Amino acid sequence: MISQHPVRARRKPQARQTTANGLLTPGDALLGRGRSMSASSRGSRPPSACGSQPRGNISRARSPLAAHPPLASTEIAQIAAIAPISIPCTPSSDGSLDEPITIGVRRQRVDSGVSLGCPVTLTPRSTKRLKVYANQIAEEVGVPITSLHEFIDCGGIYQMLVRIVALVLKNDGDKKLRLLANLKELLGSKDFKSALQNRLTACMLSPNITAYVTDTHPQILKFIKKHQDVFKVPALLFEDVELTALFAKVVSESLSTIRGNMKSKLTASIAKRTSITDVARSLAHGCIEVDAAHWNRLAFLRRCLRVYLLGTGNYKTVPLRTLYSPLLVPSLPKEVRQKIGPQLGIDIDEIEHNMLDGDAEEDNNDTDAFQDDIAHENAAPRNVDGDDGHDGNENVDADADHNKDDADFEADVNDAADINVDGSVVTEKDLYTAGRFWNFVDSSLAGARKAAKEQAMEDKGLAYEKAYSDILVQYLQQDLSDFPGNTKVPTLLSTNRPQWQLTIQNQLLWSHA
DNA sequence: GTAGTCAAACCAGACAGATT
DNA sequence: AATCTGTCTGGTTTGACTAC
Numbered sequence: 001m002i003s004q005h006p007v008r009a010r011r012k013p014q015a016r017q018t019t020a021n022g023l024l025t026p027g028d029a030l031l032g033r034g035r036s037m038s039a040s041s042r043g044s045r046p047p048s049a050c051g052s053q054p055r056g057n058i059s060r061a062r063s064p065l066a067a068h069p070p071l072a073s074t075e076i077a078q079i080a081a082i083a084p085i086s087i088p089c090t091p092s093s094d095g096s097l098d099e100p101i102t103i104g105v106r107r108q109r110v111d112s113g114v115s116l117g118c119p120v121t122l123t124p125r126s127t128k129r130l131k132v133y134a135n136q137i138a139e140e141v142g143v144p145i146t147s148l149h150e151f152i153d154c155g156g157i158y159q160m161l162v163r164i165v166a167l168v169l170k171n172d173g174d175k176k177l178r179l180l181a182n183l184k185e186l187l188g189s190k191d192f193k194s195a196l197q198n199r200l201t202a203c204m205l206s207p208n209i210t211a212y213v214t215d216t217h218p219q220i221l222k223f224i225k226k227h228q229d230v231f232k233v234p235a236l237l238f239e240d241v242e243l244t245a246l247f248a249k250v251v252s253e254s255l256s257t258i259r260g261n262m263k264s265k266l267t268a269s270i271a272k273r274t275s276i277t278d279v280a281r282s283l284a285h286g287c288i289e290v291d292a293a294h295w296n297r298l299a300f301l302r303r304c305l306r307v308y309l310l311g312t313g314n315y316k317t318v319p320l321r322t323l324y325s326p327l328l329v330p331s332l333p334k335e336v337r338q339k340i341g342p343q344l345g346i347d348i349d350e351i352e353h354n355m356l357d358g359d360a361e362e363d364n365n366d367t368d369a370f371q372d373d374i375a376h377e378n379a380a381p382r383n384v385d386g387d388d389g390h391d392g393n394e395n396v397d398a399d400a401d402h403n404k405d406d407a408d409f410e411a412d413v414n415d416a417a418d419i420n421v422d423g424s425v426v427t428e429k430d431l432y433t434a435g436r437f438w439n440f441v442d443s444s445l446a447g448a449r450k451a452a453k454e455q456a457m458e459d460k461g462l463a464y465e466k467a468y469s470d471i472l473v474q475y476l477q478q479d480l481s482d483f484p485g486n487t488k489v490p491t492l493l494s495t496n497r498p499q500w501q502l503t504i505q506n507q508l509l510w511s512h513a
Numbered sequence: 514g515t516a517g518t519c520a521a522a523c524c525a526g527a528c529a530g531a532t533t
Numbered sequence: 534a535a536t537c538t539g540t541c542t543g544g545t546t547t548g549a550c551t552a553c
Contacts, residue, residue, distance in 0.1 A: 213538085249537095252538080253537095255538095260540065260541090263539085264541095438538095
């Protein structure tokens with residue numbers, strides 16, 4: 001044996017650890033023990049198989065039973081009382097390394113019962129004792145007796161261990177299934193959807209969001225996954241494919257609703273000529289704290305909507321004359337000008353030409369119905385540094401700059417497309433399509449960014465952020481000029497914006513393809 | 514303080530068109 | 534064909550206002 005198992009032979013018998021009452025530690029319980037373990041380690045027989053040996057078999061006969069002193073009867077009684085199925089320690093010899101490996105390994109008598117410490121197999125006697133004990137425990141704990149009896153009927157410690165692991169795994173599986181079912185229920189609940197919609201509204205109203213439909217859904221999902229605390233979404237949600245897909249659908253539906261709501265409110269605000277501050281308040285409806293950055297972005301959106309409605313010729317909700325303002329002229333592509341000019345009875349190109357020439361007086365003397373609007377335009381502030389904005393020449397300069405931008409960008413695009421004031425490519429076929437408002441917005445937004453970049457490059461020293469902000473602030477001022485509303489622009493109080501809102505505003509942005 | 518009225522806001526579902 | 538997206542519509546809820 002020694003020659004066959006040189007490694008095992010070097011194991012120090014005294015290194016084996018036992019507990020106070022003589023139980024093996026779990027690690028040692030799995031270690032090889034004498035001949036039977038040697039056999040199992042060769043793969044000839046599983047460890048539990050030794051427990052099923054018939055009485056008086058050959059292995060028993062060959063076991064060096066006499067090599068170790070038996071446990072004292074008092075010790076055995078204690079072990080039996082505390083843990084009837086405990087695995088007794090293999091008594092070591094005096095610890096001498098010179099001892100043969102077989103010495104110190106005692107094979108238990110299979111029919112010796114608990115009192116003799118059978119390691120793996122329950123005898124009928126110990127089974128009976130265990131069942132008596134199980135009845136007592138079942139009553140104490142309140143579990144079915146039959147289940148415990150079935151467990152005891154496994155017949156051996158290894159079988160019991162396997163059964164325990166199987167039950168633990170099953171419980172884990174059941175627990176996970178229950179959790180997933182709960183999450184599914186949560187996803188369908190109104191409370192969850194309402195809370196999610198609240199946060200998503202903050203996302204869509206964020207003044208820094210990159211786009212409203214283009215890549216928005218996956219980017220927002222990514223953002224939610226990264227900031228689960230902000231959206232109060234359980235982490236487990238993203239560990240299940242089905243739930244993730246369901247969640248993505250909920251988000252998609254919610255985003256559609258929010259976009260629909262935003263558009264309808266913006267449309268209504270144009271028809272009623274309400275100020276952008278009121279629109280912001282209405283859209284936020286307590287979800288978020290709004291500030292000037294929100295006004296800027298919403299003014300941009302409203303401008304987009306007006307241009308879009310003019311482009312699509314949709315005057316159902318808002319009449320053409322309410323939609324139009326000379327302040328929009330720089331944003332109107334040629335086709336739209338040619339279409340709405342005759343309907344309004346004006347020559348938009350001429351208006352623009354007059355604006356470029358700075359011939360404000362001529363416009364003021366014009367007798368058409370829009371002289372007031374033109375006067376508005378001339379009074380519209382352009383300076384973004386916060387002056388009173390009554391410098392008409394500056395405004396003309398602004399428009400001239402934008403037309404200059406137009407000319408610059410036109411060289412970069414194909415002939416089939418027109419370019420609006422923001423530098424965005426406006427192909428009537430692509431963008432002025434009913435039901436594609438948000439694509440139009442995204443395109444305009446990208447155009448505004450491009451225009452800001454060009455502006456920053458042209459005007460050395462001007463940062464891109466400043467150039468971009470200037471464009472939006474200009475739109476806000478023009479919007480306030482067109483729709484001053486009934487009340488004054490409210491003074492912004494130093495509101496305490498919640499951290500989650502700041503997180504959304506500062507971090508929900510992505511590079512545009 | 515309570516009840517009634519009205520407008521605005523909200524929501525769910527249906528539908529149409531676009532996209533995959 | 535299935536799915537996604539945007540829009541519309543009708544019912545419900547909410548909040549402001551007024552009269553008692």
